[in-house]
Amino acid sequence: MSKTSIWRGVIPAITTPFTGDGQVDHAFLAGHANCMIDAGCTGIVALGSLGETATLSFEEKLAILRTLVQALGDRAPVIPGIAALSTAEAVRLAREAKAIGCRGLMVLPPYVYSTDWREMSAHLRAVIETTDLPCMIYNNPIAYKTDFSPAQIAELAHAYPNVQAVKESSGDVRRFAALRSILGDRLELLVGMDDALVEGVAMGATGWIAGLVNAYPKESVKLFDLAREGGAEAAAELYAWFLPLLRLDTVPKFVQLIKLVQEKVGMGSERVRAPRLTLEGAERAEALKAIEHAIATLPEILTWPLTNPS
Incomplete structure (x- = not known):
């Protein structure tokens, strides 16, 4: 499998829907995943932090992967986040994911415990070595308190051919240039x-592992296409409209916020699993103000063709 086959385009970090009694809503999950692909997304990342994976049992994780693989078939790859409290559990999840039919892995540092490169590298290596599936390293020092530098990511890329991509969430776009300078086009x-x-x-x-795409899939794909084909100028109008919502992805209650957007646009429910609670009071009112403004001001650019047919 080539690295370009699963790592390009808009790939939703899919939310985990819950029923009224707190169980995973598998029927909605299957339909929602197909809705994302219908809108032009190229794959699905499951069991990420937006998917509330830390609140899911191991068996619930496997059930979610089975639902998604069955729902999407050959339409698009299912790429689970591989994260756990222990290395042994992460390795087990990676093995089970392949057996279920997932086509790639997003490899994270362990939950809770964060330390030096020797230990974090050993954790990542254990997961990567247990499978021949294509792997994407996820660097999110803000959430996971572990920062994988470009040089450290390059070390893994040189050691393992199945390390094919990196999801960069440090907030420092200079990391992309640093990775390119070290690795060229070795990684997506x-x-x-x-x-x-x-x-x-x-x-x-x-590629873009996206969050608000769960509520605005067509708009997210359009934004990505405009940015890729025409640069910042081409994307400016749509980006300006979208940014107040996109910024909801980078705050501590991003799960509650994105699920609230989903509910307000008819793309899901705001139900979350404790310890998270749905938003209320001034916090909720502020979020609704931004959401309702976005709904009322959807730009005309979404009706324009990406390129001039003439």
């Missing part, structure tokens, strides 16, 4: 923070 570069999409594409990113 993917934007991992919604409000850095246009900047990341300008620095060479070829």
